[in-house]
Structures are given as structure tokens and as C-alpha cells.
Amino acid sequence: MTLGNRLRERREKLGKTQLDAARGLGISNVQLSRYESDDRKPDPDMLARFAEYYRTTTDYLLGRTDNAAIDAVRAPREYPAFEEFISNPEHGVFFKDYLNAPEERKEEMRRFWEFIMEKEKGRKPGDPQN
Template sequence: MATFGQRLRKIRTDNNLTQKDFGILFKLSESAIGMYERDEREPPFKFANDIADHFDVDTDYLFGRTDIPKSRIVNSKDQTEFEAFINNPEHGIFFRDYLSAPEERREEMREIFKILQEKEKGRKPGDIQGES
């Protein structure tokens, strides 16, 4: 697995930032960025969180615990809305196997549902599906 410094350098270079630019962005010196990239210095928790938030990656990715930059997490509100939707008799035909499906398949179905919800935001009754 990659180190924090390797991931930091990759994110910086993938975004065409010099160490100086990166330092300005996060209010750190160029030498501090260099030390983090060489793994000579451990990053403060806030700095790691700021990088994760700014570049939309997980801290587990930054610290080399996973090679997946951003995990797909379904929160409990999304889960509840999804299950209410599939338990509606009008919708249940399509999702009848959801509750008995393996967790991996259920996660995929929730992701599809989130995509459909996003596409339908702002749609009014009478609008053609997929148009808002």
C-alpha cells in the first residue's frame, strides 16, 4: 500500500499543483509539504481531513489503508427512503427481490436508486420522465 506522502504527492501532481501552490492552498510552507511527501513528518489530523475534503477522497485512501479514493457509503436516511420506496406496492414489482438479495447486490440497487433520484430532482407532475 502507498504511504501518506506518496498519496499526497499523487494528488498534488494530478491536480497540477507545485509544492508551493499546495502550501498556499493549505497555509503551509513548501518545506512542510516536502517533508509530508517524503514521509519525514506525520500530518496533523486537520490537514489530512482538509485534503480529503478539498480533493473529495477518503482519509483511509490518504493513509494507504485502501486503494479506493472514495468509498460508496449509503447513509441510514437513504436506506430508509429506499426501503419505503421498494415496499410501495406500485414499486415492489421491480424490487421484489431486494430484501432477500445478498448485501452486495442490495448496495448496488441502492446506488441505482440514488442515481434515479438525482435525475428526477425538480421534475414536476406531467413532465416527461428524465426531463425537468
């Protein structure tokens, strides 16, 4: 299986359209299409972004293993709503350093986001903030 096939497979497994994934990765839909069709090869930074976004390893994407699971050393990806939230350019500015942050900092940021979401639970537009 090629890198492009593996990228497409992971995107589909997450239920993302090409447009959704491209936005989440910060690239154009055309660029993602070229990666998925093997017309373009990602540089190391882009490969790492793919692995992070698709919740897998670079080894899996490169065909070095057939195990798509993230190894036990890395933190589990239990925050898809958070990652979708920060992928929105209007929200992501607040968390702009998340993708490049050390794992401890990422965990802090995810806990902070959960705190905010808990405080906002049940609040309707126009209700005063607590």
C-alpha cells in the same frame, strides 16, 4: 504506497505544484515537502485538510483503501474555481469559515459565489458594477 506518496500523487493528479498546494492548504512549501517525503506525519486536522483539498478520503490517504474517490455520502467537488478563489488570502477572508462549515453551509456559499461570478461575467475593469 506511503502517505507521502499518496499526497504527492493526489497533488499531481490535480495539476498543482507543491507551492500552489501549500498555499491552498495554508502551510509552507517546506512543510508540504516534509509530508510528501514522509519526514513528517500530519495531525488529524491536517489529514482532514489534505483529504478535503485533494478531493479524496482520509482512508485513501492512510492506505486503508485504494479507492481515491470520495464516497457517495459526501458532496461532489464541482467547484475547483471556487476553492482556488477562497484559497487566495485576499478573497478567502470573506469565506474564512468555508473549510470548517457544515456541508449545507458550504453549498450556500458556493451558490452565492456562482451568483457573483455570473453577475460579473463579461464585465471589464472600470465598468460600473450592477
